Amino acid sequence: MLKWLVEQYAQGWKIVTWNGVAFDCRLADEVADWPLVCKQLAKVHYDPMLQFADRHGFRIGLQAVASGLRIGNKSLEAASAPVLWQSNEADCMKVIEYCIGDCDLTLQVAQHIQKEGFVVWQTKRGGYMRRKLGPTLRPTADILEGTKEEVVTSSIAWMK
Numbered sequence: 001m002l003k004w005l006v007e008q009y010a011q012g013w014k015i016v017t018w019n020g021v022a023f024d025c026r027l028a029d030e031v032a033d034w035p036l037v038c039k040q041l042a043k044v045h046y047d048p049m050l051q052f053a054d055r056h057g058f059r060i061g062l063q064a065v066a067s068g069l070r071i072g073n074k075s076l077e078a079a080s081a082p083v084l085w086q087s088n089e090a091d092c093m094k095v096i097e098y099c100i101g102d103c104d105l106t107l108q109v110a111q112h113i114q115k116e117g118f119v120v121w122q123t124k125r126g127g128y129m130r131r132k133l134g135p136t137l138r139p140t141a142d143i144l145e146g147t148k149e150e151v152v153t154s155s156i157a158w159m160k
Contacts, residue, residue: 001028002028002032002034002041004039005041006037006041009041009044009045014045014090015041015044015045015046015047016017016045016046016047016048016106016107016110016137017045017047017103017106018044018047018048018049018062018102018109019047019049019050019059019062019154019155020045020047021045021047021050021140021156022050022154022156022160023041025026025038025041025042025091026040026158029042029158030039031142032060036114039159041160042140042156043139043141043144043159044139044140044141045139045140046110046137046138046139046140047140047143048109048110048133048137049111050140050143050152051133051137051138051143052119052131052133053149053151053152053155054079054143054147054149054151055131055132056131057149057151058151059151060119060121061076061121062102062105062109062132063105064121065109065119065120065121066108066109067121067122067130068120068121068122068129068130069108069109069117069119069120070088071105071108071109071112072101072104072105072108073078074098074102074105074147075094075098076094076095076098076103081095081098081099088145097131098111104123110128110132110137113133113134113137114136114137115155116133116134117132117133117134117136118130118131118132118133119132119133120133121129144156156158
């Protein structure tokens with residue numbers, strides 16, 4: 001997977017995750033034999049949740065944003081994925097479909113932010129909030145320059 005991501009990046013593709021610096025990139029760093037590659041991919045990719053946390057000082061979930069933008073729903077709760085993965089083949093397929101769905105939601109959110117410059121999310125109380133995020137998405141390395149937000153620095157501790 002890392003080799004494929006490096007190839008895509010080298011061809012000019014942008015890599016986008018939601019909370020990927022704190023989760024996906026950190027996990028890849030823990031299990032892969034390419035720690036420098038993981039750290040470099042973390043720096044060059046786009047993580048709108050990290051950008052939001054840097055600007056506003058708190059995190060919001062992908063499902064809350066997907067609901068706020070009315071673009072869809074996640075098919076599983078994230079905590080159930082590891083349990084299902086260790087079950088049977090049918091449950092493994094549910095996890096794969098969940099991951100594909102997360103990729104699709106993340107892409108739609110990133111495209112919205114890139115076009116509109118703001119994010120809308122559904123609060124836990126059922127209301128809606130809107131905050132500016134743009135004017136454009138920024139790579140992680142740009143966000144990390146000079147950030148003082150605890151929510152951001154805790155997300156990148158593994159990169160040091």
